[in-house]
Amino acid sequence: MTALTAGYAPRTGGSRQLAATGALLKLALRRDRLMIPIWVYVVALTVVTMPRTLKGIYATPAERADVLTTMQANSSLRALYGPAIDDSLGGLTVWRVGAYAALFAAAMSLLIVVRHTRDEEESGRQEMVSAAMVGRRAPLTAALLTALVANAAVAAIIAVGMPLMGAGGVAGGVALGLATAGAGMVFATTAAIVAQFTESARLARGVSAGLLGVAFVLRAAGDAGTDDGSSVLTWISPIGWLENTRAYAGERWWVLLLFAAAVLAQGAAAYALAGRRDIGMSFLPSRPGPAQGRLASAGALAWRLQRGSVLGWSLGFFASGVALGGVTNGATDLVGDNANTRDIIERMGGQSGLTDAFLAAMVGMLGMVAALYVVQAVLRMHGEETSQRAEPVLAGAVGRLRWAAGHLVIAFAGAALIMLLGGLGLAVGHGHDLGPVLGACLVQLPAVWALGGVAMLLYGLAPRAAVGGGWGVAGAALLIGWIGPALKLPQAVMDLSPFGHLPKLPGGEMEWGAVVVLTGLAVVFVGMGLVGLRRRDMSN
Incomplete structure (x- = not known):
């Protein structure tokens, strides 16, 4: 002052x-x-x-x-x-x-x-x-x-x-x-x-x-x-x-x-x-709430706080999927006989045919954007803490792990929901078989969850760095995945993003190794973040 x-x-x-x-x-x-x-x-x-x-x-x-x-x-x-x-x-x-x-x-x-x-x-x-x-x-x-x-x-x-x-x-x-x-x-x-x-x-x-x-x-x-x-x-x-x-x-x-x-x-x-x-x-x-509370658990409160965000992202992903699916047929016109353009799309989406490669590239883009959702949802706990709204909740018969679990379930399950809706939109817009596209979208989730796990790790162990670090890591992954293929960045740079390790679906071969490793990393990061949250002091 x-x-x-x-x-x-x-x-x-x-x-x-x-x-x-x-x-x-x-x-x-x-x-x-x-x-x-x-x-x-x-x-x-x-x-x-x-x-x-x-x-x-x-x-x-x-x-x-x-x-x-x-x-x-x-x-x-x-x-x-x-x-x-x-x-x-x-x-x-x-x-x-x-x-x-x-x-x-x-x-x-x-x-x-x-x-x-x-x-x-x-x-x-x-x-x-x-x-x-x-x-x-x-x-x-x-x-x-x-x-x-x-x-x-x-x-x-x-x-x-x-x-x-x-x-x-x-x-x-x-x-x-x-x-x-x-x-x-x-x-x-x-x-x-x-x-x-x-x-x-x-x-x-x-x-x-x-x-x-x-x-x-x-x-x-x-x-x-x-x-x-x-x-x-x-x-x-x-x-x-x-x-x-x-x-x-x-x-x-x-x-x-x-x-x-x-x-x-x-x-x-x-x-x-x-x-x-x-x-x-x-x-x-805001309208005043009812005289008696209607939220019986910390999870219900987390859902009440985040349901608008989940709804908005869900509608946005479905609409984006329809739009991207609709332009897939124009991918051939965009590429034509240009070998360099074909190479960029294949670097993003694999070499299983131009249409499947373009769809795989669009699925990858949806996955990278979904990472922004999961980071936002995880960091909602940071906002609740710094605004001191978490303190009255934790002062009752609610432990920190239970409180955090409500937000984490919405973050990780919400990521799965919006990816499924994005895949549904792609299938509707392109007329492609629904199963392969939905499967390709689900394969993106381990990378999305891994970035959400990083945000949780930072929030639990270093809350002051959580916002900048969480958004910075997610933004870097988005930037590498978006412009990396066009700039022909070395594979070592592309591998810095978790999305660079995923199989290129639909059309490519399924590889379970990277999926399992990234899922395991997400679990480890979340677990370490919860341990840190349980042991550290909350913001005053």
């Missing part, structure tokens, strides 16, 4: 509303000194490594022209990636990863804003900080500035990195970087508004992520119907604005004004709402 009050004198008027913003910004950047660089690295690396990857796949202008023609005619692939407007390396980079860069930047931004607004209020820390000389709107301002710093770093790396990687002129890199950062800031201010209406950080993240999902679906639906991004549905979505900026295809600089207008309008709304409510309250407070 001394750090917040030092050097600040009482102010009046509008400046008083922002008192101590600088100190709060420094605090937020210090707290996120690991999370923000990881996010920036992932988002920017996804973009700047793509030109060289595409140059290796489509080495000649004729090959790039052919892929442009193919993508313009394939509505399924347009829905997945967006329209291909230009056949330069920069233009194909925008087609291949532009929408996903915007998606990742938006996810990064909404998580940052919710973390430094609603999370702080829910934990009670904001009330203590506000007892010092802190302006009413300073916390929100600091949160948005933190998101701005992260997005500015992404924009700068993309703007500088794209020309250096041979993508084309400087203007295209600047346009792509600014559009990516603009999409991030749009959803940063969206999250700022949502945080005013929700009483819990969990709900704020869920609603913000749901709005992000709607934006992506609108973009996909619009691009499926048109080959130039001109659909009304595409223009409604901020993610669609990125492709309509036309980086490397005759830049439309005026589209960047849409990002700026949305950020200013939503930011103003968030500021107006923040000034009209008390700390810790919301405009849509």
Whole structure:
């Protein structure tokens, strides 16, 4: 508190509303000194490594022209990636990863804003900080500035990195970087508004992520119907604005004004709402519970806390499975006679035939994303502990192991559920036999559980490192599995991810050794984490 009050004198008027913003910004950047660089690295690396990857796949202008023609005619692939407007390396980079860069930047931004607004209020820390000389709107301002710093770093790396990687002129890199950062800031201010209406950080993240999902679906639906991004549905979505900026295809600089207008309008709304409510309250407070409790066990409480997350992930995986299954038939059009593209798909999904290899690659992607779910579900215990909601539960006739078991069952069983639903969606979208696809999805679970076990190990033995370490390990596995095959990383690097040891199904040979070992590691990690949880002190 001394750090917040030092050097600040009482102010009046509008400046008083922002008192101590600088100190709060420094605090937020210090707290996120690991999370923000990881996010920036992932988002920017996804973009700047793509030109060289595409140059290796489509080495000649004729090959790039052919892929442009193919993508313009394939509505399924347009829905997945967006329209291909230009056949330069920069233009194909925008087609291949532009929408996903915007998606990742938006996810990064909404998580940052919710973390430094609603999370702080829910934990009670904001009330203590506000007892010092802190302006009413300073916390929100600091949160948005933190998101701005992260997005500015992404924009700068993309703007500088794209020309250096041979993508084309400087203007295209600047346009792509600014559009990516603009999409991030749009959803940063969206999250700022949502945080005013929700009483819990969990709900704020869920609603913000749901709005992000709607934006992506609108973009996909619009691009499926048109080959130039001109659909009304595409223009409604901020993610669609990125492709309509036309980086490397005759830049439309005026589209960047849409990002700026949305950020200013939503930011103003968030500021107006923040000034009209008390700390810790919301405009849509939670309904009071019944006079008598209806939760008879710690497991029932864990289910009550996590059921919304399980439902959201389940619906998302089924919808993603249907979408990915639907574009599987377009895999042949995407690959054509290009040996490099075929090699990448085979490195991801095996060599059992192009269609099965593509399906196996998509199953692997679902597995890597499912790892994010299991880490989130396991780390829910950390959130309950640090917010001191676990203490009243453990003060009753509930032991730590029993309390943890409720969350772990939901985490590991929930991972199995969403993978099954993802496999069902793949089978429905592609028309493939259900059994092999579901079996392939279940084979991903040992790797998913192993990463969940790492999160539990860190939570039990080193709770302060649990959040950063758990997300860092899961993010590294996702990054290796996603860009490793395209960059042709050495097998030793690919083996750092547990997913690199799994058999490539459907189509490949089943190998039980890695499945058994990874399952055993998951059990050992969870057991060690539970031992650590039982012996250590809980947070005060």
